Amino acid sequence: MTTISWADSRRNRGLSDTCTLSTSTTHGWPVRCPSGCKRSQRLRRNLSPRARLSSEEAPAGAGGGATVTDPGYETLRYDVDGRVATITLNRPEVLNAINDPMRRELVAALRRSEADDGVWVVIITGAGRGFCSGADLRERPMERTRPAPQLSPERDAYPPVLREVTKPIIAAINGATRGAGCNIAFGCDFRVASESATFAVNFVERGLMGESAAYYLDRLVGRHRATEVALLGEVFSARDGQRWGFINAVVPPEDLLPAARDLAGRLCARAPLALRLTKKALDRGHFLTPQEYIAMQNAMTAQLRGTSDLGEAMRAFREKRPPQFEGR
Structure with missing residues (x-):
């Protein structure tokens, strides 16, 4: 019986035997594998253009650090x-x-x-x-x-x-x-x-x-x-x-x-408080009249106006850089 090594198996499937995709991430974003393997290329092709962000655009804390498991x-x-x-x-x-x-x-x-x-x-x-x-x-x-x-x-x-x-x-x-x-x-x-x-x-x-x-x-x-x-x-x-x-x-x-x-x-990479209120709006919108929805929208917008993240978003827009949200 012929034994095929892990590296040979990857090469037979057109993959690099030095793929580091699992470790080539920055804050949870897969980046192009340094070995140029076809797996990393295929993964990035499956993502929408907005997903193909450079590692410089990844927000701090999105992932990629030490994982904590609760037993x-x-x-x-x-x-x-x-x-x-x-x-x-x-x-x-x-x-x-x-x-x-x-x-x-x-x-x-x-x-x-x-x-x-x-x-x-x-x-x-x-x-x-x-x-x-x-x-x-x-x-x-x-x-x-x-x-x-x-x-x-x-x-x-x-x-x-x-x-x-x-x-x-x-x-x-x-x-x-x-x-x-x-x-x-x-x-x-x-x-x-x-x-x-x-x-x-x-x-x-x-x-x-x-x-x-x-x-x-x-x-x-x-x-x-x-x-x-x-x-x-x-x-x-x-x-x-x-x-x-x-x-x-x-x-x-x-x-x-x-x-x-x-x-x-x-x-x-998005403002977390805005995400949460948008999810609520999507869930509740089915049951509201247009007038009721506008009232909910105005209340949510007023709530977000007092957040630090809104100020950071405006500064980042003026300075032409990705915002660094903190969820407050």
Whole structure:
């Protein structure tokens, strides 16, 4: 049997054997690999022109420093790198199927990120081959003879907590996403998916209604497509989701987290308080008349006028330099 080295394998795929893309980042932005490898070139081609910022334009604190991991979770990992918190669903042996402990910890982790002024952006991803394969039905049988599970504050808060958090949330979707996994992915603000990711809002196959995935789908893709996806419950690809307009980017599997971190870095270059109020405005706008929306807009603008970040933005504009926001 012929043994192929890691370097030979990379060369056979047209990649440099000295790729340093994983370490060639400044504040979370992938920069051109010093070895000029094709992987770094491909990643940058997948990004929009605005994403191809030079390292000089990267804001301080966006990421790329030492990562702090909290060991106090059983079903997920919580890591903070600069201004970016990454929540990793961590039950890879069942494709991150969600059970009650994971629901509780996900709600707690998201509320923790909201309360932490040092966190400006959140990424949610999955360990192993799946993002989230849905509810773990082995732990929560649904037979009619069994009593319905008693609701708890944590169960009731999932997944509305995704909209309770005012900071941008990016779903880095690495693989199979089914049922309750769609509740999570569709509730985020951005969705970056691996080419290998697949989706199904398959509640109807289990005798259940479409849950929060149906609520979000109607807002993401419109009633016509949402009806097809939620009532048929069939599997569709990341490319399908991108074509329908609710997947922001589809990238090769090895580029997924770099692409999500790049997006997080771009968001960290914006004024964080303005981002949070804009997210609120997007959520509330569906339920307001135009006059009510203008009243909300004026109140939010008045709130932002008193911030240091607005002054910094004006100075940076006059001085023709990137602003350095502080979130105050």
